[in-house]
Amino acid sequence: MSKEIELPVFYEDLTPPYIIKRKKEIDSLRELLIAGDFSEIQKIAHKIAGSGGSYGLEEISRIGKEMEVASISEDALKVKNSLEELSSFLNEIKVLFRG
Amino acid sequence: MLDNLNILIIDDDPEIRSYFNKFFKIVNSDIQLFEAESLVQAIDIIENQDIAFILLDLNLEFETGVDFLKFRNSMSDIKKIPVVIISSHTEQKMVKECINNGIKDFIKKPFDSYEQLKDRLKKIPAFASML
Numbered sequence: 001m002s003k004e005i006e007l008p009v010f011y012e013d014l015t016p017p018y019i020i021k022r023k024k025e026i027d028s029l030r031e032l033l034i035a036g037d038f039s040e041i042q043k044i045a046h047k048i049a050g051s052g053g054s055y056g057l058e059e060i061s062r063i064g065k066e067m068e069v070a071s072i073s074e075d076a077l078k079v080k081n082s083l084e085e086l087s088s089f090l091n092e093i094k095v096l097f098r099g
Numbered sequence: 100m101l102d103n104l105n106i107l108i109i110d111d112d113p114e115i116r117s118y119f120n121k122f123f124k125i126v127n128s129d130i131q132l133f134e135a136e137s138l139v140q141a142i143d144i145i146e147n148q149d150i151a152f153i154l155l156d157l158n159l160e161f162e163t164g165v166d167f168l169k170f171r172n173s174m175s176d177i178k179k180i181p182v183v184i185i186s187s188h189t190e191q192k193m194v195k196e197c198i199n200n201g202i203k204d205f206i207k208k209p210f211d212s213y214e215q216l217k218d219r220l221k222k223i224p225a226f227a228s229m230l
Contacts, residue, residue, distance in 0.1 A: 010213050014121060018114055046158065047112060050187030053209030054118055061209050 002094040007056040012097045015055045019090060022048065022060065026087050033079055041079060042071040048086070059089055103151040104130045104229055109141045109167065110156035110185070115208075119154065126217050126230050138162050138170070142177075150180055152226060155202075157186040157193065165193075168200035181225040 007015060025044065032041050045068035052060025063086045070078035104127070108119050116134045123130040133148055135141035137159060144150065157164035164184060171177045184197050187208040194205055204223045210216040220226045 008212075010121070010125065014114075014118060021114065046187065050208040051112065051114060053211060054115070055209075056212070058209075 003089070003092045004094050004096060005056065006096045006098055009097045009099045011056050011095075015057065015095055018051070018055045018057075019093065019095070022086070023090050026083065026090070029083050033076060033083065036074075036076070038071045038074045038079070042068055045071055045082075056095075057093075060086065063089065103149055105133060105148055105150050106130055106152045106154065106229075107133045107135060107141060107144055107148075107150045108154040109135045109138070109159070109164070110154070111136045111158075111160040112156070115156070115185070122213055122216065125213070130229060136160070138167050141167065142170070145177055145180070152229070153180055153182045154185050155182050157184060157188050157197070165196055165200065168197065168202065172200060181223075183220075183223060183226070 025048075029041060029044060032044075045064050048064030049061050049068050050064075052058065052062075052064060063082050067079055067082035067086070070082055106123065108116055110116055113136070116136075120132050120134075123132050133144045133150065135144055141153075155164045155167060164186070168182065171180070171182065178201070181203045182201070183203050184205045185208055186205070189207055197205060203225055206216070206219055210219075217230060221230050
């Protein structure tokens with residue numbers, strides 16, 4: 001089931017590539033989690049937390065922040081949960097633009 | 100209106116640089132945005148362009164924004180260029196260090212919307228006349 005989000009046309013050529021980039025990042029994050037590289041996960045999660053809202057996707061910033069906090073405390077389960085939540089969100093989201 | 104509308108953004112995230120590129124094209128197409136992803140690139144641009152204003156991220160790939168602020172403060176010609184921090188780092192210690200190093204303002208990422216970002220920048224005296 002898709003989640004529809006309506007954004008101003010300003011985001012039309014910004015948000016779709018942003019979503020694609022985040023999708024590509026999911027596998028890297030999974031590999032980092034398996035390797036136990038929480039430091040690198042934290043860096044990526046920090047960028048996700050600091051960017052999602054700027055593209056009209058506050059949910060991504062929220063998940064990124066949770067992942068960042070979990071990676072600081074090296075809580076693999078919480079990182080995994082955030083990662084799967086992010087993956088689901090990215091796969092389900094459908095962005096519409098209004099003029 | 101100012102004669103010099105050259106703005107430099109120092110951020111290692113190309114998405115954020117693209118965001119500001121689009122943002123300034125919409126709010127004032129006369130603004131020319133120069134982009135640097137590192138301090139070396141930033142200093143090269145500052146030496147070769149007449150930069151009126153700097154937007155600085157704190158968390159660069161190999162350096163920090165505070166490194167730039169300290170360098171800026173040691174150079175009298177660069178020191179006069181106003182700097183605004185754009186960062187998701189909001190720890191009080193970090194913010195205080197930036198203020199102590201002479202920043203004009205601190206804008207938290209992510210931005211709620213481009214309209215709010217515009218309103219926020221308009222409140223900064225050194226920036227207001229550009230928008």
